[in-house]
Amino acid sequence: DTAVSQTPKYLVTQMGNDKSIKCEQNLGHDTMYWYKQDSKKFLKIMFSYNNKELIINETVPNRFSPKSPDKAHLNLHINSLELGDSAVYFCASSQELLKNTEAFFGQGTRLTVV
Amino acid sequence: AQSVAQPEDQVNVAEGNPLTVKCTYSVSGNPYLFWYVQYPNRGLQFLLKYITGDNLVKGSYGFEAEFNKSQTSFHLKKPSALVSDSALYFCAVSLPRRALTFGSGTRLQVQP
Secondary structure, three states: OOOEEEEOOEEEEOOOOOEEEEEEEOOOOOEEEEEEEOOOOOEEEEEEEEOOEEEEEOOOOOOEEEEEEEOOEEEEEEOOOOHHHOEEEEEEEEOOHHHOOOOEEOOOEEEEEO | OEEEEOOOOEEEEEOOOOEEEOOEEEEOOOOEEEEEEEOOOOOEEEEEEEOOOOOEEEOHHHOEEEEEOOOOEEEEEEOOOOHHHOEEEEEEEEOOOOOOEEOOOEEEEEEO
């Protein structure tokens, strides 16, 4: 049973394209996140949703747009991809942000922009 | 603001020896502290957390961490390292209603 699943696992695309990464969690959690891990393995929060409501939006270019159709899904759409967007993107979920319970992470999507 | 520092990029230890991976934090308030492990091409796996209570926290795979408020540290420890412990370890901190802020990661290499 996969708790947090992301698709695709690998994504290679050209500059200027638009792409989406999907994330689903079957843990019944209220809160979901997108993190970006750069080539130096540094992890940074991008977005957080709680019950489909955006609650955290770090300094991320507006080319990145998260969408949460329901609390089990948080998709990430990226417009006009740039070389600097190449990274591993991790989706995560936690029971409730207010209680700061631990987050469960997906396996990541390795995005390569060429 | 909240931040985490992991001063060592890499820690090398012989199998069977004790290991320590260091973490210090900076927050304005009472922190929630976490350790995660990342194996190659995998997502992060939760190891342990400190929210409140006993300063010594025990977690998965025999790991433990000690919260030291005066030194603002939360070092990860294990009494006897295994080769299979070799991975990338992340310390993280958060405040209520804030997402995790991660350290830069420490690569643990356990030699047979």
